[in-house]
Amino acid sequence: MNTIDVSRPVPQPNEVTRPFWDAAASHRLVHPRCRSCGRTFFPPHLCCPHCRASDWAWEEGAGRGTVHSATVVHRAPQPGFAPPYVIAVVDLDEGHDLMTNVVGVDPHAVRIGQRVRVTWLEVGEHVLPVFEPDEEADA
Ligand code: ZN
Numbered sequence: 001m002n003t004i005d006v007s008r009p010v011p012q013p014n015e016v017t018r019p020f021w022d023a024a025a026s027h028r029l030v031h032p033r034c035r036s037c038g039r040t041f042f043p044p045h046l047c048c049p050h051c052r053a054s055d056w057a058w059e060e061g062a063g064r065g066t067v068h069s070a071t072v073v074h075r076a077p078q079p080g081f082a083p084p085y086v087i088a089v090v091d092l093d094e095g096h097d098l099m100t101n102v103v104g105v106d107p108h109a110v111r112i113g114q115r116v117r118v119t120w121l122e123v124g125e126h127v128l129p130v131f132e133p134d135e136e137a138d139a
Contacts (some may be wrong), residue, residue: 008080010126014132016044019058024095027119031096033059042096063118072107086110090131104132
């Protein structure tokens with residue numbers, strides 16, 4: 001008998017990504033910053049994608065950014081998702097981007113250039129960074 005896992009996929013941290021997920025568990029959004037060229041990047045890699053240096057460190061971000069692109073998903077890829085929902089690329093103020101969800105708003109109201117801030121989605125024992133409209137930025 002086959003067993004179908006009907007839960008939402010959750011992160012599978014590895015040696016490089018574990019600090020990110022550990023920080024997320026305590027509601028801190030972190031990213032790598034290269035000590036050679038000074039730029040941020042995401043997702044974490046062994047080497048900086050800008051200059052190939054391997055000397056980088058984790059840094060905590062403010063969790064604020066701008067919607068770079070967004071799409072509304074109307075058909076769940078598998079059980080565990082509740083369409084309609086938004087998949088977006090958010091440009092973080094620290095200079096890198098992050099693929100995420102925008103929540104807490106009508107999915108069709110999300111717009112490119114909209115200011116958003118991080119909030120946290122708990123999926124079982126995992127905590128995922130998602131974004132919501134930044135009310136302070138819109139005020
Ligand atoms: Zn670099």
